[in-house]
Amino acid sequence: MTAGSDHNHQAKQAVILSVDAMGGDQGPAAVIAGCNKSASKNPEIRFILHGPREELEPLVNRRKHLRERCEIRDAQGVVTMEDKPSHVVRHGKGTSMWSALDAVRNGEATVAVSCGNTGALMALSMIRLRKLPGVNRPAIAILWPSRNPQGFNVMLDVGADIRADEQDLLQYALMGTSYARNGMNLPRPRVGLLNVGTEEHKGRSELKEAYELISAQAGPAEFDFVGFVEGGDIPGDICDVIVTDGFTGNVAIKTGEGTASLIGDLLKEAFRYSPMSRIAALLALTSLRRLQKRIDPRTVNGGVFLGLNGTVVKSHGSADATGVSAAVKLAFQLAHSGFTDKLASRLAAATAPATPDPEAGGPDQREAGK
Amino acid sequence: MTAGSDHNHQAKQAVILSVDAMGGDQGPAAVIAGCNKSASKNPEIRFILHGPREELEPLVNRRKHLRERCEIRDAQGVVTMEDKPSHVVRHGKGTSMWSALDAVRNGEATVAVSCGNTGALMALSMIRLRKLPGVNRPAIAILWPSRNPQGFNVMLDVGADIRADEQDLLQYALMGTSYARNGMNLPRPRVGLLNVGTEEHKGRSELKEAYELISAQAGPAEFDFVGFVEGGDIPGDICDVIVTDGFTGNVAIKTGEGTASLIGDLLKEAFRYSPMSRIAALLALTSLRRLQKRIDPRTVNGGVFLGLNGTVVKSHGSADATGVSAAVKLAFQLAHSGFTDKLASRLAAATAPATPDPEAGGPDQREAGK
Numbered sequence: 072m073t074a075g076s077d078h079n080h081q082a083k084q085a086v087i088l089s090v091d092a093m094g095g096d097q098g099p100a101a102v103i104a105g106c107n108k109s110a111s112k113n114p115e116i117r118f119i120l121h122g123p124r125e126e127l128e129p130l131v132n133r134r135k136h137l138r139e140r141c142e143i144r145d146a147q148g149v150v151t152m153e154d155k156p157s158h159v160v161r162h163g164k165g166t167s168m169w170s171a172l173d174a175v176r177n178g179e180a181t182v183a184v185s186c187g188n189t190g191a192l193m194a195l196s197m198i199r200l201r202k203l204p205g206v207n208r209p210a211i212a213i214l215w216p217s218r219n220p221q222g223f224n225v226m227l228d229v230g231a232d233i234r235a236d237e238q239d240l241l242q243y244a245l246m247g248t249s250y251a252r253n254g255m256n257l258p259r260p261r262v263g264l265l266n267v268g269t270e271e272h273k274g275r276s277e278l279k280e281a282y283e284l285i286s287a288q289a290g291p292a293e294f295d296f297v298g299f300v301e302g303g304d305i306p307g308d309i310c311d312v313i314v315t316d317g318f319t320g321n322v323a324i325k326t327g328e329g330t331a332s333l334i335g336d337l338l339k340e341a342f343r344y345s346p347m348s349r350i351a352a353l354l355a356l357t358s359l360r361r362l363q364k365r366i367d368p369r370t371v372n373g374g375v376f377l378g379l380n381g382t383v384v385k386s387h388g389s390a391d392a393t394g395v396s397a398a399v400k401l402a403f404q405l406a407h408s409g410f411t412d413k414l415a416s417r418l419a420a421a422t423a424p425a426t427p428d429p430e431a432g433g434p435d436q437r438e439a440g441k
Numbered sequence: 442m443t444a445g446s447d448h449n450h451q452a453k454q455a456v457i458l459s460v461d462a463m464g465g466d467q468g469p470a471a472v473i474a475g476c477n478k479s480a481s482k483n484p485e486i487r488f489i490l491h492g493p494r495e496e497l498e499p500l501v502n503r504r505k506h507l508r509e510r511c512e513i514r515d516a517q518g519v520v521t522m523e524d525k526p527s528h529v530v531r532h533g534k535g536t537s538m539w540s541a542l543d544a545v546r547n548g549e550a551t552v553a554v555s556c557g558n559t560g561a562l563m564a565l566s567m568i569r570l571r572k573l574p575g576v577n578r579p580a581i582a583i584l585w586p587s588r589n590p591q592g593f594n595v596m597l598d599v600g601a602d603i604r605a606d607e608q609d610l611l612q613y614a615l616m617g618t619s620y621a622r623n624g625m626n627l628p629r630p631r632v633g634l635l636n637v638g639t640e641e642h643k644g645r646s647e648l649k650e651a652y653e654l655i656s657a658q659a660g661p662a663e664f665d666f667v668g669f670v671e672g673g674d675i676p677g678d679i680c681d682v683i684v685t686d687g688f689t690g691n692v693a694i695k696t697g698e699g700t701a702s703l704i705g706d707l708l709k710e711a712f713r714y715s716p717m718s719r720i721a722a723l724l725a726l727t728s729l730r731r732l733q734k735r736i737d738p739r740t741v742n743g744g745v746f747l748g749l750n751g752t753v754v755k756s757h758g759s760a761d762a763t764g765v766s767a768a769v770k771l772a773f774q775l776a777h778s779g780f781t782d783k784l785a786s787r788l789a790a791a792t793a794p795a796t797p798d799p800e801a802g803g804p805d806q807r808e809a810g811k
Contacts, residue, residue: 218703230637233645250753267691275603301693306703318645319692321637322685325672326693327700331589333676341728348728354721358711387636396759 085117085140086406088399089180092122093149094187096389102186103130103137105286108436109403110136116403119174121146121167146170150187152388156194163195172199175381182406184373184398186386193231193376200379203415205422208232208239209378210317211385212250213324218308225251225260226305228317229324229374235316240264240281242418243286246377247312248294253408254375254401255311259293263300263310263318285314288421351386373398375405378418382411455487455510456776458769459540459550462492463519464557466759472556473500473507475765479773480506486773489544490518491537516540520557522758526564533565542569545751552776554743554768556756563601563746567734570749573785574793578602578609579748580687581755582620583694588678593632595621598687599694599744610651611658612636612788616747617682618664619787623778624745624771625681630662633670633680635689655684658791662772679754745767745775752781 084161090106094098099122110116117140120127124145131137148166150159159346163169166203168191176199185192186439193211219226227246228235235243244262251260261399263286266278282298289296297310302323305313316324342352376383382405386398460476462469469492487510490497494515501507518536520529533539538557545553546569555562563581572579582596587594597613597620598605605613614632621630634655636648652668659666667680672693675683685693712722716777722729746753752775756768775781 101795216700216703218706222449233637265692267688284501286572302692302697303699303702305696306699315692318637319689322635322689323692323696326697327672329673329676330586330671330697331700331704332700333586336588338708344728344731347724351724351728354724358714358718358721369580378683 087117087180089174089183091185093167104392107134107397108396112261121170156190159191181411182402184384198379206378211374226313228315230321233318237277237280242285243314249414253410261295261310262312265315266299373401448573457487457542457550459553461555463537477504478766479769484494491540526560529561551781552752552772554754570751576748581744596683599693600687603688607647607650611654613684623780631680633684635685636669670807743771
């Protein structure tokens with residue numbers, strides 16, 4: 072890990088990202104095109120690119136923005152979408168994914184980016200980067216189109232783990248607010264805890280307990296807790312961060328994505344229906360493109376793995392240059408803001424009293440509190 | 442309950458629906474307008490309408506299709522949206538909701554329709570109609586716009602109970618297929634069990650057990666089991682019935698609804714953006730209306746309570762005449778097909794061997810199997 076001592080100074084220096092060039096559906100050319108796109112817009116970005124040198128070198132050399140700002144680290148192995156996470160953990164040494172994570176592990180970069188196999192990336196991140204002290208379950212956070220001014224809400228966990236107890240949900244709240252603060256520039260994020268809309272919340276006792284824990288941390292951790300929210304609030308504007316377990320979160324986002332995609336297809340169908348509607352589609356092209364851009368998953372490409380010693384941005388496997396560039400932009404912002412270190416100290420502060428006060432029996436509380 | 446002995450004969454007779462005229466946001470006028478709409482299209486429908494006679498009588502008398510085919514049953518009390526279910530269970534006697542359910546309890550109708558408070562309606566349905574033998578948790582099933590030829594998939598449970606064990610999930614599969622068969626005319630529904638898209642299904646052991654139970658029942662209960670499905674398959678075309686617990690189901694549909702509503706609003710905004718796009722909107726009006734109709738919740742209005750001695754169709758609280766008419770149409774189809782009785786025998790058959798075979802030790806298995 073790089074020292075987080077002087078971010079103001081650091082901000083003027085280069086920000087180094089560790090990028091796994093392999094494993095995406097569109098191959099290394101799309102990844103390198105995406106990196107080039109980001110590099111051309113942002114003079115501070117530097118890359119360590121991982122993959123077979125003989126494949127990457129010609130692709131990089133064709134890109135003038137990349138050539139000087141990119142180090143290629145040879146890794147001959149590739150993790151495929153079919154590889155089982157357990158297999159990758161045992162035999163993945165020498166792959167570009169392993170190498171990309173190790174550059175973060177060694178402190179050469181604070182954020183890694185990969186388009187590869189999510190399960191393998193999570194499993195490998197866990198063993199190479201290890202969990203932050205006090206974190207039981209790392210989480211995957213995504214951005215979801217919303218009615219909020221920032222255009223997106225943070226939701227976590229969306230599938231790192233299918234279970235979460237009240238302590239995990241509290242940590243998700245802390246990780247999600249830190250992410251919203253550093254990745255989306257929201258100084259005081261509003262957090263909601265996902266539940267169902269019935270009056271009686273019988274069962275699911277962990278939600279009631281998490282409610283109390285998150286309430287208690289809202290003050291010290293400088294966020295607002297809006298309490299229980301429903302599925303309809305994920306794209307809504309009453310909170311910025313939605314906290315849930317990975318099973319519910321995963322089902323919710325996939326239902327939302329599937330429904331959005333169905334509507335998109337029906338819309339296209341509607342515009343093809345008659346000569347009149349075809350003319351209409353032409354006239355509305357600019358407006359429709361703007362709408363598509365707003366809800367295009369490529370422009371918010373990147374699930375972020377939180378709770379590890381280092382941050383990993385998981386880009387969609389099918390990401391093209393635009394998608395990769397969006398993931399790289401997010402990774403840059405997180406690296407630039409010193410997110411990894413800030414998150415670590417935020418989580419450390421939450422497990423200990425904010426201002427240790429020996430007279431108040433702080434250390435004892437600390438023992439008892441966990 | 443009416444005898445389900447001769448459905449062919451019954452089909453040519455009147456089908457009586459028990460309708461709670463009160464409790465919706467738009468008042469009894471919208472409910473009666475909806476009933477009238479259905480009555481004008483369908484000569485077989487008869488209604489028992491529940492509510493204050495002095496309010497309902499003038500509204501009914503204005504409607505020529507209703508006057509002759511509608512019995513008003515005076516009930517002065519009204520369950521409001523704010524009433525707690527527990528309060529309604531204790532003090533709800535004399536309300537139109539209670540009266541509507543009692544007409545089903547007494548066998549005057551097999552299906553009840555209400556726009557009222559969902560929690561109260563479920564609680565009251567449980568105590569007035571009681572659970573079917575062998576059913577542990579009744580479920581709420583909804584229709585969700587999908588890529589399937591029938592245009593919709595069935596999903597359950599979407600919030601009757603926040604928990605479901607493997608036996609409950611099996612019953613949901615049986616209830617869902619019976620509903621798809623009788624409510625949507627699908628002779629052999631395909632069932633999917635909702636899960637997350639990771640390879641390792643560690644934890645959530647009830648899902649693995651439900652998988653085995655549902656597999657085993659697919660043959661005797663005449664449905665196809667497609668195995669685990671993901672959130673994206675809820676609006677998809679690989680299955681017709683999606684089985685899940687009420688917590689996950691509730692979050693999923695609300696996320697989907699919220700996302701669809703956000704896209705709709707962004708689309709409207711896009712069409713207002715420039716003079717050109719406003720002209721486009723005018724030209725595309727017919728196509729857009731057709732799209733809206735396809736995904737309009739009003740046209741598939743009605744969650745259905747399954748697993749009770751009688752069927753209850755819950756219409757949206759905000760339903761207008763079109764919405765109420767859609768719920769009435771669904772209630773008619775379910776009543777007409779003898780759904781309540783068919784579901785009861787389907788569930789009874791699943792808990793006993795399909796063809797009792799004394800030599801195979803059937804009765805013993807039956808004891809052990811539950």
